[in-house]
Amino acid sequence: xxxxxxxxxxxxxxxxxxxxxxRVKISREAKALIxxxxxxxxxxxxxxxxDLMKRLTxxxxxxxxxxxxxxxxx
Numbered sequence: 001x002x003x004x005x006x007x008x009x010x011x012x013x014x015x016x017x018x019x020x021x022x023r024v025k026i027s028r029e030a031k032a033l034i035x036x037x038x039x040x041x042x043x044x045x046x047x048x049x050x051d052l053m054k055r056l057t058x059x060x061x062x063x064x065x066x067x068x069x070x071x072x073x074x
Contacts, residue, residue, distance in 0.1 A: 004037075006033065010033060015059070018063075026063050027060055027063050027064055030059060030063070034056050034057060037052060038053065
């Protein structure tokens, strides 16, 4: 399955020293992968796919948290 290979490659990608545009691209790519994997999961109900989606979601949340930035405190 090409989609699973892409997801594993995405998961193992280095996320160090990224520009803002790189973070936006990664967030969008993660979302697309998760949605595509979800379509496969609906049909097969394979727990491995669910675990992969969860790991990708964690990566996506980390990237989005960095995009939004920390709130300023006075």
